[in-house]
Amino acid sequence: MTVAVETGTWQLDTGASTVGLKHRTMWGLVTVKGAFASVVGAGEVGPDGSASGTLNLDVTSLDTKNAKRDAHLRSADFFDAENHPEITYAVRAAELRDGDTVHVSGRLTVRGISRPHTLTAQVTQVDGDAITLAAEFTVDREEFGLGWNQMGMMRGLTTVTATLRFTRTVA
Template structure:
Protein backbone atom coordinates (compact mmCIF):
# COMPACT_ATOMS: atom_id res chain seq x y z
CA UNK A 1 0.00 0.00 0.00
CA UNK A 2 1.26 3.45 -0.79
CA UNK A 3 -0.70 6.11 1.02
CA UNK A 4 -0.05 9.72 1.81
CA UNK A 5 -0.59 10.73 5.41
CA UNK A 6 -2.26 14.10 5.66
CA UNK A 7 -0.58 16.85 7.66
CA UNK A 8 -2.16 18.17 10.84
CA UNK A 9 -3.22 17.01 14.28
CA UNK A 10 -4.35 13.45 14.93
CA UNK A 11 -6.15 12.02 17.98
CA UNK A 12 -6.00 8.36 19.00
CA UNK A 13 -9.37 6.62 18.77
CA UNK A 14 -9.34 4.36 21.86
CA UNK A 15 -12.37 2.38 20.65
CA UNK A 16 -10.51 1.29 17.51
CA UNK A 17 -7.07 0.88 19.12
CA UNK A 18 -5.50 -1.85 21.23
CA UNK A 19 -2.22 -2.29 23.11
CA UNK A 20 -1.42 -5.79 24.35
CA UNK A 21 1.49 -7.61 25.97
CA UNK A 22 2.56 -11.22 26.17
CA UNK A 23 5.32 -12.80 28.18
CA UNK A 24 6.49 -16.36 28.66
CA UNK A 25 6.48 -17.43 32.28
CA UNK A 26 6.78 -20.67 34.24
CA UNK A 27 10.13 -21.40 32.59
CA UNK A 28 8.73 -20.64 29.13
CA UNK A 29 5.86 -23.12 29.32
CA UNK A 30 3.00 -20.63 29.81
CA UNK A 31 2.36 -17.43 27.90
CA UNK A 32 0.64 -14.69 29.90
CA UNK A 33 -1.34 -12.30 27.71
CA UNK A 34 -2.89 -9.00 28.69
CA UNK A 35 -4.49 -5.91 27.19
CA UNK A 36 -4.33 -2.32 28.37
CA UNK A 37 -7.87 -0.95 28.29
CA UNK A 38 -6.88 2.67 28.98
CA UNK A 39 -5.05 4.12 26.00
CA UNK A 40 -4.94 7.69 24.68
CA UNK A 41 -2.70 9.78 22.49
CA UNK A 42 -2.15 12.59 20.03
CA UNK A 43 0.19 13.22 17.19
CA UNK A 44 1.07 15.75 14.55
CA UNK A 45 2.30 15.31 11.02
CA UNK A 46 4.14 18.41 9.80
CA UNK A 47 4.21 19.71 6.22
CA UNK A 48 7.73 18.32 5.77
CA UNK A 49 6.44 14.82 6.60
CA UNK A 50 7.96 14.60 10.07
CA UNK A 51 5.78 13.27 12.86
CA UNK A 52 5.74 13.62 16.62
CA UNK A 53 3.30 12.67 19.34
CA UNK A 54 2.66 10.75 22.52
CA UNK A 55 0.86 7.53 23.35
CA UNK A 56 -0.30 7.27 26.98
CA UNK A 57 -1.26 3.96 28.59
CA UNK A 58 -3.02 3.69 31.95
CA UNK A 59 -0.76 1.21 33.79
CA UNK A 60 -3.60 0.13 36.08
CA UNK A 61 -5.77 -0.81 33.09
CA UNK A 62 -3.81 -4.02 32.35
CA UNK A 63 -6.27 -6.91 32.08
CA UNK A 64 -5.10 -10.52 31.84
CA UNK A 65 -8.53 -11.96 32.80
CA UNK A 66 -7.16 -12.99 36.21
CA UNK A 67 -7.79 -10.48 39.03
CA UNK A 68 -5.13 -11.85 41.39
CA UNK A 69 -2.49 -11.79 38.65
CA UNK A 70 -3.63 -8.33 37.48
CA UNK A 71 -3.31 -6.96 41.02
CA UNK A 72 0.21 -8.40 41.25
CA UNK A 73 1.22 -7.00 37.84
CA UNK A 74 -0.03 -3.55 38.91
CA UNK A 75 1.92 -3.77 42.20
CA UNK A 76 5.43 -2.48 42.97
CA UNK A 77 6.83 -5.88 41.87
CA UNK A 78 5.96 -5.03 38.26
CA UNK A 79 4.31 -1.85 36.89
CA UNK A 80 4.00 -0.01 40.23
CA UNK A 81 0.84 1.67 38.92
CA UNK A 82 0.16 3.45 42.23
CA UNK A 83 3.39 5.46 41.90
CA UNK A 84 3.72 5.44 38.10
CA UNK A 85 0.16 5.52 36.71
CA UNK A 86 1.18 6.11 33.10
CA UNK A 87 3.31 4.28 30.57
CA UNK A 88 4.23 6.63 27.74
CA UNK A 89 5.72 6.33 24.30
CA UNK A 90 6.87 9.75 23.07
CA UNK A 91 7.46 9.75 19.32
CA UNK A 92 10.54 11.79 18.44
CA UNK A 93 10.40 11.06 14.74
CA UNK A 94 8.87 8.79 12.14
CA UNK A 95 10.17 8.00 8.69
CA UNK A 96 8.36 6.21 5.90
CA UNK A 97 10.23 3.22 4.58
CA UNK A 98 9.58 1.02 1.60
CA UNK A 99 5.93 0.22 0.94
CA UNK A 100 3.82 0.53 4.04
CA UNK A 101 6.58 0.44 6.69
CA UNK A 102 7.23 3.29 9.09
CA UNK A 103 10.30 3.50 11.34
CA UNK A 104 9.37 5.20 14.59
CA UNK A 105 11.99 6.59 16.97
CA UNK A 106 10.71 7.28 20.43
CA UNK A 107 11.19 7.29 24.16
CA UNK A 108 9.42 4.59 26.19
CA UNK A 109 8.79 5.39 29.86
CA UNK A 110 7.75 2.67 32.30
CA UNK A 111 7.89 3.07 36.09
CA UNK A 112 9.44 6.52 35.61
CA UNK A 113 12.40 5.08 33.70
CA UNK A 114 12.84 6.28 30.11
CA UNK A 115 14.72 4.47 27.38
CA UNK A 116 15.01 5.08 23.63
CA UNK A 117 12.84 2.66 21.70
CA UNK A 118 12.77 2.16 17.95
CA UNK A 119 9.89 0.27 16.39
CA UNK A 120 8.83 -0.58 12.88
CA UNK A 121 5.15 -0.08 12.24
CA UNK A 122 2.97 -0.99 9.31
CA UNK A 123 0.68 1.70 7.88
CA UNK A 124 -2.46 -0.38 7.45
CA UNK A 125 -4.69 2.42 6.15
CA UNK A 126 -4.54 6.16 5.60
CA UNK A 127 -7.06 8.63 4.19
CA UNK A 128 -8.25 12.16 4.97
CA UNK A 129 -10.29 10.94 7.96
CA UNK A 130 -7.91 8.56 9.70
CA UNK A 131 -4.88 6.35 9.72
CA UNK A 132 -4.12 3.01 11.31
CA UNK A 133 -0.72 1.68 12.35
CA UNK A 134 0.18 -1.80 13.58
CA UNK A 135 3.40 -2.77 15.33
CA UNK A 136 5.00 -5.50 17.39
CA UNK A 137 8.22 -5.06 19.35
CA UNK A 138 10.01 -6.43 22.38
CA UNK A 139 10.87 -4.79 25.68
CA UNK A 140 13.47 -5.97 28.18
CA UNK A 141 11.56 -5.42 31.42
CA UNK A 142 14.70 -5.27 33.58
CA UNK A 143 15.73 -2.08 31.74
CA UNK A 144 12.68 -0.44 33.35
CA UNK A 145 13.33 -1.68 36.88
CA UNK A 146 10.99 -4.68 36.64
CA UNK A 147 13.21 -7.33 38.19
CA UNK A 148 10.74 -9.52 40.10
CA UNK A 149 11.42 -13.09 39.04
CA UNK A 150 10.36 -15.55 41.70
CA UNK A 151 12.20 -18.86 41.28
CA UNK A 152 13.57 -17.53 37.95
CA UNK A 153 10.25 -18.34 36.29
CA UNK A 154 10.12 -15.29 34.00
CA UNK A 155 12.99 -14.92 31.59
CA UNK A 156 13.26 -13.18 28.27
CA UNK A 157 11.59 -10.15 26.75
CA UNK A 158 7.98 -8.99 26.85
CA UNK A 159 6.32 -8.63 23.46
CA UNK A 160 4.14 -5.57 22.88
CA UNK A 161 1.61 -5.47 20.05
CA UNK A 162 -0.41 -2.41 19.12
CA UNK A 163 -3.06 -1.40 16.64
CA UNK A 164 -3.42 2.37 16.74
CA UNK A 165 -6.21 4.22 14.93
CA UNK A 166 -5.85 8.00 14.67
CA UNK A 167 -8.53 10.40 13.47
CA UNK A 168 -8.41 14.10 12.69
CA UNK A 169 -8.20 16.26 15.80
CA UNK A 170 -9.45 19.79 16.25
CA UNK A 171 -6.64 22.33 16.09
Protein backbone atom coordinates in the same frame (compact mmCIF):
# COMPACT_ATOMS: atom_id res chain seq x y z
CA MET B 1 0.36 8.53 1.77
CA THR B 2 1.10 12.05 0.67
CA VAL B 3 2.26 14.95 2.79
CA ALA B 4 -1.15 16.59 2.26
CA VAL B 5 -2.86 13.57 3.82
CA GLU B 6 -0.36 13.33 6.66
CA THR B 7 -0.15 17.01 7.63
CA GLY B 8 -2.11 18.05 10.70
CA THR B 9 -3.07 17.08 14.21
CA TRP B 10 -4.26 13.53 14.85
CA GLN B 11 -6.13 12.05 17.82
CA LEU B 12 -6.04 8.39 18.81
CA ASP B 13 -9.39 6.70 18.26
CA THR B 14 -9.58 4.85 21.59
CA GLY B 15 -12.47 2.67 20.46
CA ALA B 16 -10.58 1.36 17.44
CA SER B 17 -7.13 1.02 19.07
CA THR B 18 -5.63 -1.78 21.15
CA VAL B 19 -2.37 -2.38 22.99
CA GLY B 20 -1.59 -5.80 24.40
CA LEU B 21 1.34 -7.70 25.78
CA LYS B 22 2.47 -11.27 26.19
CA HIS B 23 5.27 -12.81 28.20
CA ARG B 24 6.37 -16.38 28.72
CA THR B 25 6.45 -17.40 32.38
CA MET B 26 6.57 -20.56 34.51
CA TRP B 27 9.95 -21.37 32.96
CA GLY B 28 8.57 -20.84 29.46
CA LEU B 29 5.61 -23.20 29.87
CA VAL B 30 2.86 -20.57 30.05
CA THR B 31 2.28 -17.41 28.03
CA VAL B 32 0.58 -14.63 29.98
CA LYS B 33 -1.42 -12.28 27.76
CA GLY B 34 -3.00 -8.99 28.67
CA ALA B 35 -4.48 -5.84 27.19
CA PHE B 36 -4.67 -2.23 28.31
CA ALA B 37 -8.26 -1.01 28.37
CA SER B 38 -7.25 2.65 28.61
CA VAL B 39 -5.02 3.94 25.82
CA VAL B 40 -4.92 7.62 24.83
CA GLY B 41 -2.73 9.57 22.47
CA ALA B 42 -2.28 12.26 19.90
CA GLY B 43 0.23 13.33 17.32
CA GLU B 44 1.11 15.98 14.82
CA VAL B 45 2.60 15.77 11.35
CA GLY B 46 4.20 18.94 10.03
CA PRO B 47 4.20 20.19 6.44
CA ASP B 48 7.80 18.96 6.13
CA GLY B 49 6.69 15.42 7.04
CA SER B 50 8.12 15.53 10.58
CA ALA B 51 6.06 13.68 13.17
CA SER B 52 5.75 13.75 16.94
CA GLY B 53 3.23 12.53 19.45
CA THR B 54 2.54 10.67 22.65
CA LEU B 55 0.79 7.44 23.55
CA ASN B 56 -0.22 6.83 27.21
CA LEU B 57 -1.30 3.53 28.72
CA ASP B 58 -3.09 3.47 32.08
CA VAL B 59 -1.24 0.78 34.05
CA THR B 60 -4.30 0.06 36.19
CA SER B 61 -6.27 -0.85 33.06
CA LEU B 62 -4.06 -3.88 32.27
CA ASP B 63 -6.29 -6.97 32.22
CA THR B 64 -4.79 -10.48 32.01
CA LYS B 65 -8.11 -12.18 32.93
CA ASN B 66 -6.72 -13.06 36.38
CA ALA B 67 -7.53 -10.53 39.14
CA LYS B 68 -4.82 -11.76 41.53
CA ARG B 69 -2.14 -11.58 38.83
CA ASP B 70 -3.39 -8.14 37.72
CA ALA B 71 -3.10 -6.84 41.30
CA HIS B 72 0.45 -8.21 41.49
CA LEU B 73 1.37 -6.57 38.16
CA ARG B 74 0.11 -3.23 39.52
CA SER B 75 2.16 -3.63 42.72
CA ALA B 76 5.67 -2.34 43.44
CA ASP B 77 7.04 -5.73 42.28
CA PHE B 78 6.17 -4.79 38.70
CA PHE B 79 4.59 -1.58 37.37
CA ASP B 80 4.21 0.20 40.75
CA ALA B 81 0.98 1.82 39.55
CA GLU B 82 0.58 3.86 42.73
CA ASN B 83 3.75 5.83 41.94
CA HIS B 84 3.86 5.37 38.15
CA PRO B 85 0.28 5.17 36.84
CA GLU B 86 1.17 5.46 33.14
CA ILE B 87 3.40 3.91 30.55
CA THR B 88 4.31 6.53 27.94
CA TYR B 89 5.76 6.32 24.47
CA ALA B 90 6.84 9.73 23.17
CA VAL B 91 7.39 9.73 19.41
CA ARG B 92 10.31 11.89 18.36
CA ALA B 93 10.28 10.96 14.65
CA ALA B 94 8.38 8.74 12.25
CA GLU B 95 9.63 8.07 8.74
CA LEU B 96 7.64 6.36 6.00
CA ARG B 97 9.81 3.76 4.27
CA ASP B 98 9.21 1.15 1.59
CA GLY B 99 5.57 2.01 0.92
CA ASP B 100 3.65 1.02 4.05
CA THR B 101 6.46 0.66 6.61
CA VAL B 102 7.00 3.37 9.22
CA HIS B 103 10.23 3.58 11.23
CA VAL B 104 9.39 5.17 14.60
CA SER B 105 11.92 6.58 17.09
CA GLY B 106 10.94 7.65 20.55
CA ARG B 107 11.29 7.26 24.29
CA LEU B 108 9.51 4.59 26.27
CA THR B 109 8.88 5.40 29.93
CA VAL B 110 7.90 2.66 32.38
CA ARG B 111 8.09 3.03 36.19
CA GLY B 112 9.61 6.49 35.71
CA ILE B 113 12.54 5.06 33.73
CA SER B 114 12.92 6.38 30.17
CA ARG B 115 14.87 4.66 27.44
CA PRO B 116 15.18 5.31 23.70
CA HIS B 117 13.11 2.81 21.77
CA THR B 118 12.65 2.34 18.04
CA LEU B 119 10.07 0.20 16.34
CA THR B 120 8.66 -0.58 12.94
CA ALA B 121 4.96 -0.15 12.22
CA GLN B 122 2.87 -1.03 9.20
CA VAL B 123 0.26 1.30 7.75
CA THR B 124 -2.75 -1.00 7.47
CA GLN B 125 -5.36 1.56 6.43
CA VAL B 126 -5.24 5.19 5.36
CA ASP B 127 -7.66 7.76 4.02
CA GLY B 128 -7.95 11.53 4.23
CA ASP B 129 -9.33 11.48 7.76
CA ALA B 130 -7.80 8.40 9.40
CA ILE B 131 -4.71 6.23 9.51
CA THR B 132 -4.24 2.87 11.20
CA LEU B 133 -0.84 1.55 12.24
CA ALA B 134 0.02 -1.94 13.47
CA ALA B 135 3.20 -2.85 15.31
CA GLU B 136 4.71 -5.72 17.23
CA PHE B 137 7.95 -5.25 19.14
CA THR B 138 9.79 -6.57 22.19
CA VAL B 139 10.82 -4.88 25.42
CA ASP B 140 13.35 -6.04 28.01
CA ARG B 141 11.37 -5.50 31.21
CA GLU B 142 14.53 -5.48 33.36
CA GLU B 143 15.65 -2.24 31.63
CA PHE B 144 12.65 -0.57 33.27
CA GLY B 145 13.04 -1.91 36.80
CA LEU B 146 10.62 -4.81 36.30
CA GLY B 147 13.12 -7.34 37.60
CA TRP B 148 10.88 -9.38 39.91
CA ASN B 149 11.50 -13.00 38.96
CA GLN B 150 10.66 -15.49 41.68
CA MET B 151 12.63 -18.73 41.25
CA GLY B 152 13.65 -17.69 37.72
CA MET B 153 10.12 -18.24 36.37
CA MET B 154 10.17 -15.27 33.98
CA ARG B 155 12.70 -15.25 31.17
CA GLY B 156 13.08 -13.44 27.90
CA LEU B 157 11.46 -10.40 26.42
CA THR B 158 7.92 -9.08 26.64
CA THR B 159 6.14 -8.76 23.30
CA VAL B 160 3.93 -5.71 22.79
CA THR B 161 1.30 -5.67 20.04
CA ALA B 162 -0.48 -2.46 19.06
CA THR B 163 -3.14 -1.47 16.56
CA LEU B 164 -3.53 2.30 16.63
CA ARG B 165 -6.08 4.26 14.65
CA PHE B 166 -5.65 8.01 14.47
CA THR B 167 -8.24 10.43 13.11
CA ARG B 168 -7.64 13.94 11.87
CA THR B 169 -8.50 16.67 14.35
CA VAL B 170 -10.60 19.37 12.72
CA ALA B 171 -9.45 22.86 13.66
